[in-house]
Amino acid sequence: MRIDEDMREVFEEMEEEEKLEGGRCRHVQGEAKPHSISCHMDTGDWDILCKGCAEKRTRPPYYTIPLERFFVSNFETVDWIAHLSEKRWFVPKKFIGLFRNLRGLGGRV
Numbered sequence: 001m002r003i004d005e006d007m008r009e010v011f012e013e014m015e016e017e018e019k020l021e022g023g024r025c026r027h028v029q030g031e032a033k034p035h036s037i038s039c040h041m042d043t044g045d046w047d048i049l050c051k052g053c054a055e056k057r058t059r060p061p062y063y064t065i066p067l068e069r070f071f072v073s074n075f076e077t078v079d080w081i082a083h084l085s086e087k088r089w090f091v092p093k094k095f096i097g098l099f100r101n102l103r104g105l106g107g108r109v
């Protein structure tokens with residue numbers, strides 16, 4: 001059945017999206033430029049995504065912020081952190097883990 005096959009492909013693609021190695025999409029895991037940070041609002045886990053993957057996570061349960069907005073100025077970064085820390089789903093330890101992950105990308109961030 002053609003429709004079943006198509007659906008299977010869609011589901012496989014969705015599953016693949018969820019399985020992020022080390023909190024990075026497979027494209028960023030490769031050579032793609034990191035574009036956004038994205039939090040799972042149900043767990044507080046953060047991922048680093050390329051532009052294409054970030055565009056698929058613009059709504060809950062994801063909270064996605066383009067890096068160029070997060071780091072646009074010193075004040076904006078301070079404001080983002082203060083803002084995020086007020087969210088119910090914010091887990092400080094996981095947020096710090098995100099920065100370790102970003103550091104691991106070196107000059108690509």
Ligand SMILES: [Zn+2]
Nearest residue numbers: 025027050053
């Ligand atoms: Zn990606």
